[in-house]
Amino acid sequence: MTTSSPPQPPRSRLGHAYREQLARHAPPGHPAAAARESAALTLAYRNRFLSGPAFLGETERRTVVDDLHTAYGLLRSLPERVFGGSVTALAAAVGLDPRQSALITRSARTGALLPLGRADLHHDGTGFRLLEFNITSALGGFENADINRAMLAYPPLEDFVRRHGLRYRDTLGCMVRTMYAECAAVLPSGRAPVVAVVDTAENFAVVGPRLRVFAAKLADHGVEGIACDLGELRYPGGRPTVAGRAVDVVFRYFLAEDLTDPATAELLEPLLVAVERGRVGLFSRLDAELYGNKGTLAMLSDERHRDLFDAAELACIDRLLPWTRYVRPHTTDPGGARAGMLSYALAHRQELILKPTLLHGGNGITAGWEADAAEWERKVASAMDGPYVLQHRVRPAAEPFPGDDGGVRELFLNWGVYVGVRDADGEGEGEGEGEGEGEGDGDGYGGGFVRASPDPAAGVVSVGSGAEVGCVFHGGDR
Secondary structure (H helix, E strand, O other): OOOOOOOOOOOOOHHHHHHHHHHHOOOOOOOOHHHHOOHHHHHHHOOOEOOOOEEEOHHHHHHHHHHHHHHHHHHHOHHHHHHOOOHHHHHHHOOOOHHHHHHHHHHOOOOOOOOOEEEEEEEOOOOEEEEEEEOOOOOOOOOHHHHHHHHOOOHHHHHHHHHHOOEOEOHHHHHHHHHHHHOHHHOOOOOOOEEEEEEOHHHHHHHHHHHHHHHHHHHHHOOEEEEEEHHHOEOHHHOOEEOOEEOOEEEEOOOHHHHHOHHHHHHHHHHHHHHHOOOOEEEOOOOHHHHHOHHHHHHHHOHHHHHHOOHHHHHHHHHHOOOEEEOOOEEEOOOOOEEEHHHHHHHOHHHEEEEEOOOOOOOOOEEHHHOOHHHHHHHHHHHOOOOEEEEEOOOOOOEEEEOOOOOEEEEEEEEEEEEOOOOOOOOOOOOEEOOOOOEOOOOOEEEEEEEEEOOOOOOOOOOOOOOEEEEEEEOOOO
16 A cells, blocks of 8 residues: 655754854853753753753644654554454563563553653654654653753743744643543542652662652642652552552553563552552553554554555554564565565665664664674574564754854754643643743643754664753744
């Protein structure tokens, strides 16, 4: 089936306009000074802040958000479209082990699961291309709006944002709004809900300080937050408590990959029972990561599944997704012709990246253009028939940022675009915009941030690999 996609909106010129304003007049002082002075932001991002924000034009923002919500719906439909309605079969297909599959399938029978995720994207100069779609409650980014507010302390940016009518969305507000919609059946009336932000003990030993910041920030949204590890929960009368405080919702920060540990599964059992009995909400359900698994993107991209989607759905897939395939002995190439996977991978090493389906944070990824031929052959061969995908390389277009010397830095961005519940998915009257900027339209955009590298060939662009971090403003073309 052949489809045609509508032309992508042009990339916003706001970055160029902001740089030109600074070239005319830039007062002393560093644009990220206020961000560097924030203990919470430096805890998260280690003083690696860009000298300016990234900008999204309103039309391109709406286009990518609409595409991401369409992609989310397609991912959620995979059990029905491909596996006869079986969540367990999908879990096995993406490489989850029997313990993970059983827990995820069990959780999927309880409560609701509404859109919440962070899309990692490159813009290749013609449009946004989806590298990964992280669908879970453990997304990070709850400080995004704080970066926006800190950057607005720089007078030239504040003036530019005001003159162009730019805005930003509060990512934490989007998360809380989605939580309220998803856990509505168990939330109290007449008082603030008590929400425990929970990770495993092993993870909490590392990320606990940041999760405590997260829990404290929930107060800004009318929520009483407590950060703890899974082993700190107690269940008097079958309802979870932390330090004697009854919990209304567990905001889950542990991931599906943590469920392989028998000790974690044992600690999880009374929580799942409490959820099943309606004593507490779990946000988000354990099956969320199933739909954000890299293997599910391969299912959307696979030539063999094209007849499962209508023309509009195929147009979205073709617009958004680079060629992505499971590492199996045979595949279809980007032109749809049948090919041997190993021979195709070896012939196109410079244009392919190998990714494990079950890890996160860039772990286990091998970029073909960063590996020599022998290493690449070993990696692809060892990944054959395992939980790995190959994805076509997306080359990001350069974006202009102010340089410290008054010139221009060309950087290459990994965009983190957040989506959450829309008015059509849950209840509410629209998401709030940035401070003093009016109300949103409930389209499910949850704000964003960018990670930037000066290297266009970087296989992984992350804070851990030395990337700088910046906020996102949108608008300016309506």
